[in-house]
Amino acid sequence: MNAILTLCLLIGALLPFSVAHAATGEATVQSGSPMLLELTKTKLSKMPAVVEKLEAEGGDAYLPLFRTWLAGNLYYVKSNRSLVEKMGSGKQVTFQAMFSGDPMPDLKKKQVKKVKVNNKLRGKLRSVIARIQLTSEDSSVREAAVRELLAKLDKNVIGILEGLHVKEQNLDVKAMIATALSLYAASDKSNSQSVRLSAIEDLSDSLENDVRNGLTKLTNDSNKAVAAAADEALVSINQRVERYALVDQLFFGLSLGSVLLLASIGLAITFGVMGVINMAHGEMIMLGAYTTYVVQLMMPNHIDYSIWVAIPAAFLVSGLMGVLIERLVICRLHGRPLETLLATFGISLILQQLVRTIFSPLNRQVSTPTWMSGSLEINPVLSLTLNRLYILAFALLVFMALVLLLKKSSLGLNVRAVSQNRNMAKAMGVKTEWVDAMTFGLGSGIAGIAGVALSQLTNVGPNLGQSYIIDSFMVVVFGGVGNLMGTLVAAFTLGIANKFLEPTTGAVLAAILVLVFIILFIQKRPKGLFPQKGRAAE
């Protein structure tokens, strides 16, 4: 629980930074430099020399050029030998001037020629780009550049890095450079054994992939002591990697748990509080997801904000649908739970088919706002995807809001009164019909919100809800009907259990095992993890 809160705080703190780092140094470059002309003439085998000269000449300013080249998008116009960048792919190819970025709509494919690139050159380009970035203003760019270099350390690079290590102010970058230096020192056979051993010692707490590769190479070293030390370091690194893999699994478990929680708290209200089993609950989730889709269609230029519109919109759409269903069907089937089950199943069929008719049976893609995409990189082996983190936080938020609503508001009081003793509540002047409709609307509305969250994780299709309905029922039953806290615990327990089973059993078998477990669990404790006790429960 605490860990989750910390994570939420972390996300909040990181939000402003997560916006993609855009502009790097963009100096004006004379597009007519003779060196650039060389590019279009030189043979492929002589090209590396040209690259080095270009680096010496322009440095930072040629970074876009190198990048475009590396990506294989660098072309030159046959007639005037000016460099252009290819944009787009397939049939919709356009060109723009390399440095100014001016579009050149008239340029045809036939009029240009590609500046060739091969693997050797790509390696060269990569290290050149890395070297240029090493002097970048942005510390994260520098760190990434050092990491890039880990795999191809040589004397020159080490020279540069040693110089940088002294000047570097940023601790992360400094540590990364130190790692690079140690890695080189460890693998350099001209060093004395003690230097190499201490270097390996320094490496043993690094999680970088390239360090692991380097150490693996060293385990075959002719020097026995070095090989043994490398082996030992690898073992300790692997242990840490495994530990982080566990954390990763836990995160995915929590993420699945949060999805289950969102999907099932609505059900916990309608089933737990009202005793009404709503087979159309999954379709309420689906409606929420489609609402998100429609909202995004209506505001294509403001995808980043669309989610703030979609959440209330989905709540309203699903909630109103819930109220409608309650008033038209469920209230007439009071006290006949099995019939209610059948009728709501019919409604779920109708809603699914309705969506199929309106939106087509195909899945729809809902785009993720930029601030939700990307991931939070804790270290090289552990990165948490932001959208899952947000949904986790969001699920907890919704849960807490709901608990507060039921505990503190007058609606909550009425709902609890009706759920405990309907006739008495009626006699006390509670409008039970109104409370029923509102409760059902609330449960359905929350399902709608769950749909918004789900639309960020999976494709939106007519069958979206169906795949969650059984799982949600299991969560509610497992946690104990009528107990929101139980639902919370059950959702996360099942989510984590599922994800921890998956690596050994496969996803499908894991799902089956969890189902079987719940079936057996219900035998032992028919009232769930946290049963309601006493005469009221009879």
Next chain:
Amino acid sequence: MIKLLNWFSAGRTSGKYTLPFVVILLSITVLASAANLLLPQDSALYVSTYSITLLGKYLCYAMLALAVDIIWGYCGILSLGHGAFFALGGYAMGMYLMRQIGDRGVYGNPLLPDFMVFLDWKELPWFWLGMDQFWFAMVMAVLVPGLLAFVFGWLAFRSRVTGVYLSIMTQALTYALLLAFFRNEMGFGGNNGLTDFKEILGFDLQADTTRVSLFLITAILLAVILMLSQRILSSRLGKVTLAVRDSEARTRFIGYRTECYKVWLFVYSAVIAGVAGALYVPQVGIINPGEFSPINSIEIVIWVAVGGRGTLIGAIIGALLVNYAKTRFTAIMPDGWLFALGALFVLVTLYLPKGLMGLYGQLTSKRLTKGEQEAAS
């Protein structure tokens, strides 16, 4: 044996429509079969083999509906997982038919069915052994659903899981099986299931005579099961069953172990479903994991609800009507069927809680009371 016959003939009056219904059912099937086999194709009364197969399929569904009605209508257990027992019976038959293909499959392997060759399996999994024997496969078609029902029922009823909980558990059961049978590793043909059957007991499955025979066998078995069930339900056991449905606690306080009654009735019902599945597969020619999907199971329930639960004939009529409507409907407007089915669920539960049989009962009793009033005046 004589004792058994005695018992059978001592049925009480409650099933007074059963015998006429069975007579009508059997005469229609015999007439249809005769029309298919004896009349020339261009005759106005000729019944196509396609229709015969379709009717046979409906009868299998009717048997399945009967199974659900026995436990839902009479014992109050709403099973949303009876499709699973049906499919298990179907798979047992499918495995037998698969083994009958022999070396006539695409890969020509005399022992392994095509999909196993495709998956590069070297030998037959243990649970496929013996399935080339018809009797063994049929025993399995009855035993496996029965055993599953016994284990599930024993666990569920003993710990007194009832009502909606039980329904959801049964749905979870069939859902779990759906997931399992989709896996290739299970050894049941995965996604594609079992198909491309050639012959049953040496008879060509495509031949008209085989199809008609299967149809007739289905009808006869349906009639037998209907009469047997009617007899069981009109015995004292049937009264206990109704008592369990209406007040399980009270029944227990009288001294009946209600869980035992429920388990055995559940097993009986599952066995009928298994038989229905085994009859269904050779007529339809395929069995795949789709049969396990929860929506199939819940559809059975609506057949029963439409016909009228608590009356065995009602369940049969409901299954026949709804499936006929489905066939017609999907032919005219394929997209509309789910709307219609959904509406059927809502309308029947709201306005026809006792189904068509209940409606019939209401109408006749109204007429009776009216007649009495007139007579009195």
Next chain:
Amino acid sequence: MSTLDQSLQGLRDTFRRDQVWPFLAPEQAQVDVGNQMILYVEGLNLSFDGFKALNNLNLYVGDGELRCLIGANGAGKTTLMDVITGKTQCDSGTVYFGQNHNLLTKDEADIAQLGIGRKFQKPTVFEEQTVFDNLELSLKTDKRVLPTLFSRLSPSEIDRIDEVLAIIGLRKQRFMKAGALSHGQKQWLEIGMLLVSDPRLLLIDEPVAGMTAQETERTAELLTSLAGERTVIVVEHDMEFVRSIARTVTVLHQGSVLAEGTMDQIQNNKDVIEVYLGEEQDDEGNLAGVMA
């Protein structure tokens, strides 16, 4: 050596011809009422969410006795019946039927088959079935699945049902659905269902609620005629009725026995007066109002 001897002895014991194996021996169905007592309830405790429904309750009922249980709402009368019939599990204590049947280890069906019948506060009969069927189901017969499937009514059983139908006055309604009976008739049918099962001990919860004065009188007659041969425990709020039938009355208060004795003793019992005055003062002001 000694271990070998032991195991040999064990083997011999296992194959002794004059004894059946314990698990094959028929369970002793006879109720041992050696001490003239049929029900022993000792140290019974049960709490729901902190509320003590039963608090160290002790109760002994003699064979053939007619015992009335009285007490305010929540005194634990119905809960006590629930525990005796196996509907509710108690937290601690013992309940013995005769000297040889520990009721706490048995479930409802077992307890019913031992000969303990129960009538609920709210009449529960099988409404969809006829009066006759209701009684048939309650007959004292083999209640396992297969015997039930193949069972047929013997002439003596039909006689027995007819007899009971006469006693409960529902002869004319025998083929009527039980759901169509009036409230009082349902009460009678439920009593009839108890009678036809020939129980040793009857637990009857509020038998005369909703009955007319005449019906009440007949019920009183019936219950008194039952006592002697059978043991009857009646829970009732109607003090007139209790006075008319009771020989011994037990007063429950807050989950334990407050007083026990004849009606006169109870009415003059200090504790009882205090409790009832304390509770009912606002309404009645005196005990007579409650007890009369």
